[in-house]
Amino acid sequence: MVVEEYEVIVVGAGPSGLSAGIFIARQRAKCLLISKDLGGQLNLIPKLENYPGTIMSSGPLLAKTLENQYLTFNGEMVYDTVVKVDEIEGSTDLSVKTTRSEYRTKALVLAPGKVPNNLGVENEIKFQNKGVHYCTKCDAPFYQGRITATVGVGGYLLESGILLSRMASKVYLVYRGGQLGGDKDMIESLKKKSNVELVPNSSVTYVNGDNYLQEIKLKDNSGVEKAINVDGLFIEMGSKINLDFIKHLIKINTKGEIEVTEGGKTTHPAVFASGDATNIPYKQIVAACGDGAAAGISAFNYIEKLKGKPGIRSDWKKTIGDTVFHY
Numbered sequence: 001m002v003v004e005e006y007e008v009i010v011v012g013a014g015p016s017g018l019s020a021g022i023f024i025a026r027q028r029a030k031c032l033l034i035s036k037d038l039g040g041q042l043n044l045i046p047k048l049e050n051y052p053g054t055i056m057s058s059g060p061l062l063a064k065t066l067e068n069q070y071l072t073f074n075g076e077m078v079y080d081t082v083v084k085v086d087e088i089e090g091s092t093d094l095s096v097k098t099t100r101s102e103y104r105t106k107a108l109v110l111a112p113g114k115v116p117n118n119l120g121v122e123n124e125i126k127f128q129n130k131g132v133h134y135c136t137k138c139d140a141p142f143y144q145g146r147i148t149a150t151v152g153v154g155g156y157l158l159e160s161g162i163l164l165s166r167m168a169s170k171v172y173l174v175y176r177g178g179q180l181g182g183d184k185d186m187i188e189s190l191k192k193k194s195n196v197e198l199v200p201n202s203s204v205t206y207v208n209g210d211n212y213l214q215e216i217k218l219k220d221n222s223g224v225e226k227a228i229n230v231d232g233l234f235i236e237m238g239s240k241i242n243l244d245f246i247k248h249l250i251k252i253n254t255k256g257e258i259e260v261t262e263g264g265k266t267t268h269p270a271v272f273a274s275g276d277a278t279n280i281p282y283k284q285i286v287a288a289c290g291d292g293a294a295a296g297i298s299a300f301n302y303i304e305k306l307k308g309k310p311g312i313r314s315d316w317k318k319t320i321g322d323t324v325f326h327y
C-alpha cells in the first residue's frame with residue numbers, strides 16, 4: 001500500500017478541525033482533513049443564534065461554508081475514521097491509520113469533538129430538535145415563557161435547571177434519586193426558584209407529540225406513571241469523547257479530555273488539539289473555531305521549525321518594499 005505523506009493531518013471536520021484546516025492550508029502547507037462526517041455536532045443545530053457575524057444561520061450551513069473555505073485554500077479532505085496514531089521509529093513523523101488507509105504526517109491536529117449521550121427512551125430520536133435538546137446553554141433561549149423539563153446527571157442537571165429557570169415559565173427537574181447531587185449553592189438556588197418543580201425518585205420513560213414535543217411520561221420509583229405537558233425536554237446526560245486512537249501518546253485528564261496549553265499544545269510535540277475534546281471551559285462553536293485556528297497555526301509553526309524556519313505569530317502579513325513581514 002502507498003502511504004501518502006502530509007505536513008499536517010487534522011482529525012475531525014467539526015467547526016474546530018475545519019478552522020484549523022483553514023489556517024494550515026492558507027499557509028500553503030500540505031494538509032489533509034480526515035473525518036467521519038462533515039460538521040460533527042453542528043448537524044444537531046437547526047437554528048444557530050450565537051455564532052458572531054451570522055444571523056439566522058444553521059449548524060449545517062456553517063459547516064458547509066467552513067468546508068468550502070478550507071477547500072478554497074487547496075486543503076484536502078477524506079471521509080474516514082482514524083483508528084490509530086503511532087510514532088514512527090527513527091523519525092519525528094507520525095503514522096495515521098484509518099479504517100480504509102494509512103498516512104504519514106509531520107504534525108497532527110486533533111479535533112474529534114464529542115457526542116452527547118442519549119437518554120434512551122421511546123421516540124427520543126424522532127423529537128430531536130423538535131422539543132428534545134441536548135445542550136441547555138445552547139437551546140434554552142428558544143424556550144422563553146414556555147414549559148420545560150430537564151433530566152440528567154450531577155452538575156449538568158443543576159446547571160440546566162438554573163439556565164432554564166431564567167427563561168422558561170416552568171421547569172420540571174427530574175432525577176432518579178431522593179436528593180440532588182452536586183454544588184450545594186446551586187441546589188439551594190434551585191430550591192428557591194418559584195418556577196422550578198423538583199421531581200425526585202423519577203425518570204422519563206416516554207416522549208410524544210404531533211410534529212413537536214407535547215408530552216413526556218414520568219415514572220416514579222414505585223412504578224406509578226404520570227404524563228405532563230411540556231414544550232421542551234432537555235437531556236443532560238454528559239457526553240462521550242473517544243480518544244482510543246491517540247490515548248497512548250498524549251495526556252488525557254480525569255474527565256477524558258485532551259490536556260492542552262496555550263496554542264493547543266498537547267504533551268506530544270507533534271500533536272496539537274482544539275475544540276470540545278479538550279479541557280477548555282466553554283464548549284461552544286466560537287471557542288472551537290478560535291482554538292482550532294490557534295492549534296492550526298501552532299502545527300504550522302512546528303513544521304516550519306523542523307525546516308529551520310521561524311514560523312508566524314499570526315495569520316496576516318505586511319509587504320514593505322520587497323520584504324514580507326509575518327505577524
Ligand SMILES: Cc1cc2nc3c(=O)[nH]c(=O)nc-3n(C[C@H](O)[C@H](O)[C@H](O)COP(=O)(O)OP(=O)(O)OC[C@H]3O[C@@H](n4cnc5c(N)ncnc54)[C@H](O)[C@@H]3O)c2cc1C
Pocket residue numbers: 011012013014015016017034035036037038039040041042044045047048049050051080081082083111112113114115116133134135138139242245274275276277283284285286288
Ligand atoms: C444539541 C447541541 C446544540 C448545540 N448548539 C450550540 C449553539 O447553538 N451554539 C454554540 O456555540 N454551540 C452549540 N453546541 C456546541 C457546539 O456544537 C460544539 O461546541 C462544537 O460543535 C464543537 O466543535 P468540535 O469541532 O470541537 O467538535 P464536533 O462538532 O463534535 O466535531 C468533531 C468531528 O470529529 C469527527 N471525529 C471524531 N472522531 C473521529 C475519528 N476517530 N476519525 C475521524 N473523525 C472523527 C466527528 O465525526 C466530527 O465530525 C451545541 C451542541 C449540541 C450537542
